[in-house]
Structures are given as structure tokens and as C-alpha cells.
Amino acid sequence: MKQNTKCIQAGYTPKNGESRMIPIIQSTTFKYDTSENMGRLFDLEEAGYFYTRLQNPTNDFVANKICALEGGTAAMLTSSGQAANFYSVFNIANAGDHVISAATIYGGTFNLFNVTMAKMGIEFTFLNPNCTDEELEAAFKPNTKAVFGETIANPSLDVFDIERWAKIAHKHGVPLIIDNTFATPINCRPIEWGADIVTHSTTKYMDGHDATVGGCIVDGGKFDWFAYADKFPGLTTPDESYHGITYAEKFGLGGAFITKCTAQLMRDFGSIQAPMNAFFLNLGLESLHVRVPRHCENAQVIAEFLEANENVTWVNYPGLPSNKYYDLAKKYMPNGTCGVVSFGVKGGRKAAEKFMANLKIAMIATHVADAHTCVLHPASSTHRQMSDEELIAAGVGPDLIRLSVGIEDVEDILEDVKQALAAI
């Protein structure tokens, strides 16, 4: 199947007489004829369902669709993007370990890594995504367990050089985890460029309608855990908390990461996605291939208009030839990047607030990447817990306005932006 077909059909194939739409299995529990039947599931001897905190068929249909879209070997849904990123790292890094991350990542992920996971004893080094190979190499330590970046950073819109970082991560025997939320597999498939694990906040374009918070983790299945068995004992030695199973042995390179993540982290932390939410997510996925190109088209028009406007001091959109990431964006995302454009207005913070107050179609919201056009001033809202230095390091200056261009008629969006700029 091509991507467009996978959006509609992958993950669930109804048998004769079954519902064409994925069924919502709204049940916590699954019944078995004998305890031995169920015991085999608990031992992971057989695939099947016994309790929704671990697995649910509706969730699996949807995870399998995203897995197919990303070209992975296994996938799982989580209750949010935050849970997906937490699990993806914590599945291989423990207290006393070290992780390298791009500094330009989503504010929530930065906080998760820099504060919460630091409290759990995991040390993070944050690097400018444009650091030299030498600087990146120098950041590795014997206890480094993963490298993390975002295809297109939210909200700095830095484009991550996946292939370059993957090569260096692999040279040091660790996997590359890529948060592909903004690009979506319609515009970029990180696994094809060397990424090992892909995460999503499905809350954004995948759901696409402001309806459900969710996340997903996809394993590319190529990372050889046994080649670096000492670094990843959680995958290559028996799990005493799960009947002595060695995940990489029992489930192979294609299944080990997600099985361990489900059997340990989902079991213990329980950040499941509700089956009903997975159903809504699936509705979003069915039009992802139609919506994403329209987001990109509309954003391109708005970005070009802003760049030519005298009240605008700078525009950041990787689809503009003037953008420092234009070439990298063309390499990784030849069909378009995303619908998010950031820019600064003349007059800084005050003018930015005035601009926002005058918008009529674009709504002030902390959200991005859905059908509705929305706008945010991160320094006074989502990122207010960060210092100016941290803001700048994360690529989110105090004057930055983030405009998430929706799929309304582009003429209406353009008119709205024009009149709000004139009102400053």
C-alpha cells in the first residue's frame, strides 16, 4: 500500500461480515475459558488481550496503522505525546544513565528531560542541532543510552539532520529517537533516514481536529540491541519482573522495544489511551494525507505574505527559500514541512500582543497543528517557566509569535493576518 491508502486501510482488515469501521472495544477486561489459556498470555507465550492497561484491540488497530505509515515493525499508543517521549527514553535509560538531546525541542519535552527525568537520575546533555560532528561526538559518554531530536522542532521549526545524527549515534552504539509530530509520516519517514524509534504527539496533525490528546511510539526494528548488550541489559538479559523473559531474544529486534515498553512501562505507569480516543484518532488518520498537504500550501502562502510585510521583522518557515533550513527541509521533506509559521512583529512583545488581540479567525490557543488556525505567544504562555537564556537556547525568543495555519480558506486567513497587522 502507498501512504494514501495506508491512511485509510492499514492496521485493520475486517473479515467477512465484520464492521468496516474499527470496532471500539470499550472493555477493561477479556474473558478466557481456562486459567491456563490466560496464563499463556501472561507469560507472553501467546499474543492476546487480558486487560486494557496493557493492550486493547482498538488501540492496536490504530497503532498498527501508524506503524505502517512510519515503516516500523511494532508500535503502541500512549495517553499523550508526553507519555510517548517519556516511555521511549525510559525504556532504555535508567538512573545513572545519560542521554543526548537536541536543545530545540518542545517545551514540555524539555521540561520532562531537564527537570523530571533529571530527578529520576538520568542526565541530559542538550546540544544545538547545528553543532559540528566533533561537538556531537564529544558529548557521548560511556553511559550514553540514547539520542533524541524532533524532525521539525516545536516551535523553533529547526529542521533536524536525521541522517547525520543517526550515523553518529550508531557509531557510538546508541539508538536515535525522533519525535516526528510536526512532519508526520506524510512528509517525512525518519526510519528511512536512520532513526530507530519514532514518537508522536498524535494530539497534533494525526488527530487534527482538536478532539483527543494522545501519543504513539513506533520501533523501526533495526537497532541491534545484542551488538551493544552491555549498554541495554533491559532488553538483552532476563526481566525478573516478567517471568524471566529476555525481550530481544524472545521478540527479536523488531518486537523487543515495544514489548518491553508495554510489559514494563505501561504495566507500571499505566498511561493508556482510551479506546474511544483511539477511535477518534483513527478518524483523523483517515484524512491525514489530504489535510497535511493543505496545511503546507496554506502556510506557504501566509509565510510568503509575512516575509513581504513591512510590519514583520522576521519570518521563520522552512518552506521559504530564505530560511536557513530550506535545503535540509527539501532533503527530508520534499513535499512540504508543516503548517506552523513563526515570526516577529515590529515593536516586539507589546506589538505581538496587540496583533494577537486583533485576530478574528485565528484563535489564541496553546494548541498547534490542527484544522483550525491558531496563534500563540510562547514567552507569555506555554514557555513562561523557562528563563530568557533557556528560551533562546530552545530557539523561542521572547518576541516569537507562533501561527499554526489551519485548513480554512487561505484567503480568509490571509485577510485576518493582514487586518491584525494593520491594527498594530
Ligand SMILES: *Cc1c(COP(=O)(O)O)cnc(C)c1O
Ligand atoms: C505537543 C507535543 C508534544 C507533547 O504531546 P501531548 O500530546 O501534548 O502530550 C511532544 N512533542 C511535540 C513535538 C509536540 O508538539
